[in-house]
Amino acid sequence: MKEILLVEDDQHIAELQRDYLKLNDMTVTIVSDGVEGLNEGLTGKYDLIILDIMIPSMSGLEICQLLRDKINTPILIVSAKKEDIDKIRALGFGADDYITKPFSPNELVARVKSHLNRFERLTKGTAPELDEILEVNDIQLYIKSHKVFSAGREVIFTTKEFELLKFFMINPNQVFSKNDLFERVWGFDSLGDTSTVVVHIKRLREKIEFNPKQPLMLETIWGSGYRFNN
CATH class of the missing domain: 1.10.10.10 (Winged helix-like DNA-binding domain superfamily/Winged helix DNA-binding domain)
Structure with a gap:
């Protein structure tokens, strides 16, 4: 079962995303604070990380940049910001994908599965x-x-x-x-x-x-x- 780290301070949105991911056989850890999210991400135990940009103590982009220097785990950014420059900045900080709010929970699940499958194909154990x-x-x-x-x-x-x-x-x-x-x-x-x-x-x-x-x-x-x- 894949483990997902979800860094999101809106409890309703976080629980909705968690429920849809759990229905697709994933376990989800929800963190609402940026610093705590960074520390959790650095444990290396998660198969994929979902970051909201606007969260307390540290932005999702800052977390993404700091995580990317240490791990190659897929990182998805979710945000209400829709401008191309925001997407480009997220990619520049090392994100693998950018999803604009509001979005369908099914779209999130599809994106998560796609990145998990691709990453697994690329990193499966090989002598x-x-x-x-x-x-x-x-x-x-x-x-x-x-x-x-x-x-x-x-x-x-x-x-x-x-x-x-x-x-x-x-x-x-x-x-x-x-x-x-x-x-x-x-x-x-x-x-x-x-x-x-x-x-x-x-x-x-x-x-x-x-x-x-x-x-x-x-x-x-x-x-x-x-x-x-x-």
């Missing part, structure tokens, strides 16, 4: 000798165990960051537009905006480039898109 490894420059990507090492140091990636990096490493020295990447990596699971790609490119550079502001591996080809150089 190291059986894992498939992609190596480009000083980057090693372990396909089955969902691990990435840069210059010998393990780096934590979200699911989409991992999939985007894997796509680039499988297709080096080719130019892909934002629309190409959006279609190949996100498909129908996206937020519906190619700005998602830009945010993830920025985060990849922060994790694999020596100088993210002057990238050598993940290069911008002005007017065309992006190219991963080997």
Whole structure:
């Protein structure tokens, strides 16, 4: 049974979400305070974390950013903020998805299941000798165990960051537009905006480039898109 951490200070909304998730064979821990939510998330015992943005003591975005530096557990942001910039900020802080209030509880369940299934496929236990490894420059990507090492140091990636990096490493020295990447990596699971790609490119550079502001591996080809150089 999957364990879900729900950080939400509106008791009615939290209990409604909990009930729908429980009906789908998930256990749910509800936390109403930001600091407590961060501490719970850092225990590493949860399979997925749902964060509301506006919560006491610490915002959901702050929690997301601090968690993402430590764990690669799927994180879903829920918020009443509907502007694209809010969604982009959430992705920039490391969220895997962004759901706008009000939303159907069934939509939440569907999104949660989708991210759980994808994460499980990427991280299911694999003996190291059986894992498939992609190596480009000083980057090693372990396909089955969902691990990435840069210059010998393990780096934590979200699911989409991992999939985007894997796509680039499988297709080096080719130019892909934002629309190409959006279609190949996100498909129908996206937020519906190619700005998602830009945010993830920025985060990849922060994790694999020596100088993210002057990238050598993940290069911008002005007017065309992006190219991963080997």
